[in-house]
Amino acid sequence: xxxxxxxxxxxxxxxxxxxxxxxxxxxxxxxxxxxxxxxxxxxxxxxxxxxxxxxxxxxxxxxxxxxxxxxxxxxxxxxxxxxxxxxxxxxxxxxxxxxxxxxxxxxxxxxxxxxxxxxxxxxxxxxxxxxxxxxxxxxxxxxxxxxxxxxxxxxxxxxxxxxxxxxxxxxxxxxxxxxxxxxxxxxxxxxxxxxxxxxxxxxxxxxxxxxxxxxxxxxxxxxxxxxxxxxxxxxxxxxxxxxxxxxxxxxxxxxxxxxxxxxxxxxxxxxxxxxxxxxxxxxxxxxxxxxxxxxxxxx
Numbered sequence: 001x002x003x004x005x006x007x008x009x010x011x012x013x014x015x016x017x018x019x020x021x022x023x024x025x026x027x028x029x030x031x032x033x034x035x036x037x038x039x040x041x042x043x044x045x046x047x048x049x050x051x052x053x054x055x056x057x058x059x060x061x062x063x064x065x066x067x068x069x070x071x072x073x074x075x076x077x078x079x080x081x082x083x084x085x086x087x088x089x090x091x092x093x094x095x096x097x098x099x100x101x102x103x104x105x106x107x108x109x110x111x112x113x114x115x116x117x118x119x120x121x122x123x124x125x126x127x128x129x130x131x132x133x134x135x136x137x138x139x140x141x142x143x144x145x146x147x148x149x150x151x152x153x154x155x156x157x158x159x160x161x162x163x164x165x166x167x168x169x170x171x172x173x174x175x176x177x178x179x180x181x182x183x184x185x186x187x188x189x190x191x192x193x194x195x196x197x198x199x200x201x202x203x204x205x206x207x208x209x210x211x212x213x214x215x216x217x218x219x220x221x222x223x224x225x226x227x228x229x230x231x232x233x234x235x236x237x238x239x240x241x242x243x244x245x246x247x248x249x250x251x252x253x254x255x256x257x258x259x260x261x262x263x264x265x266x267x268x269x270x271x272x273x274x275x276x277x278x279x280x281x282x283x284x285x286x287x288x289x290x291x292x293x294x295x296x297x298x299x
Contacts, residue, residue, distance in 0.1 A: 019122050020047050021084075023180060023212050024069065028078035031064055040236040045275040048179075051206050051213040053223045057271060057280065062216045063184070063235065069214065070104060070182060071095050083179065102126055102180040104174030107188055110169060112155040117144065117168045124175040132267060143171040157261040163194035167201065174205070181205070187222045199225045220272060224248060229274070233275035239264045247272060274285045 024046040026271040027148050031039040041279050046052050056062055067073045068080055071087045082086045082098055090098065121140045125131055131139070144150040147167040157165055166186060173181055183202065199222050206213045206226075217223055221229065227244045240247075250265060251272035258269055263279055270278030 018204060022046055023048050023083055024214070026069075027073050027081075029065075029080065030077035031061075031068060031069060031073070032076050038236050039068070039075075042233075042238045044231055044238065044241055046212060046214060048212055049206065050228040051202065051215060051226050052229050052231060053227040054214065054216045054231045055220075055223055055271075056169075057218065057233075060233040061236045062218075062233055066182060066184060067215050070102065071098065086166055096176050100176055101178055102182060103176065103178040104182045105166065105170045105173050105184065105186055107185045108165070111165060111172070111272075113157050114155055116154045117149060117171070119162070120157075121172045121175055124172065128176060139175070142172050144168075144210040146174065146205070147171045152234070161194075164192050164195065166190070168196055170201065170205075174209075174211075176209065179246065180212045180214065183213065184219075185217055185219075186215060187217060187219045194220070195222060196225075198222075202226050220274070232263075232271070234267055234271075239268055 013218060022045040024044070026042055026044040029042040030037065042065065044052075054062055054065060064073070068075055068082055069082070071080075071082075071090075074088055080234060085094070085098060087095065087098065102125055111117075112123070115123070117134050118137075121143050122136050125136045127165055129136075141150055141153070142152055147170050148162060149167055149171060152164065157168070160168070170181075186198050186202065190198065201227055202213055202215065205211055213226075215223075224247075225245060229241065229243055230247050231241050231245075232239045247268070249271050250261075253261070253269065260265060260270065267279050269275075270280050
């Protein structure tokens, strides 16, 4: 069996499960800014109850992809379907109905600093439901308990640590019992122990509540801990959508085995391993320094 065959063997159930309808379906997604293509024809299916990690180097298009998924920006070509609805075809009212079915944990937590943790979590319930005060208070306590913060309910964001802010942001994201949770760099800026706690929380919520989780990260330890499947982006292209096990086998190949890989697979392997040498770093030196300085066109 060839090296490439060893890597490609064994797709995950999520990658090839025709019985299940995707909760998110991305087809030929293209996004441009000022004539520059940032996302170049992405195709991804995300299934109920799985955790999908979207990864890639800085500038690969991860954040833009996330913004397209949540409807914050519209694609120039292709479509994003969430829970059976084409986001491009929705007016603001229709988009608001879809937004009630997903929650977002922003990189900073994005808490309102003038409000206590309980008030932050209560806000979506106050804005989007007709629940009475007593029911809202119970819901808030339940969500804070899920993230281990019930005893800190009346503290302000300025009175808690960065990791606690992330957990409070997650409690707010879960306020409306969403079907999908999006995480933007959930481990960024955290120490290793706190990062591991956030990872375990994501796993517990996904398994315990049956929520579909979409996690944008470049933290490989976290990615391999939480992912069922992984999406590798590079310069706006989707290089691979596969199981965690597939990516794990790829990063463990020896240099001799890796010599038989395709260029895209070698790019993925270098990123996963954090190697200083490989196709990612080699292409950075391909431009002409003189031409860049002088603005000259290469012959």
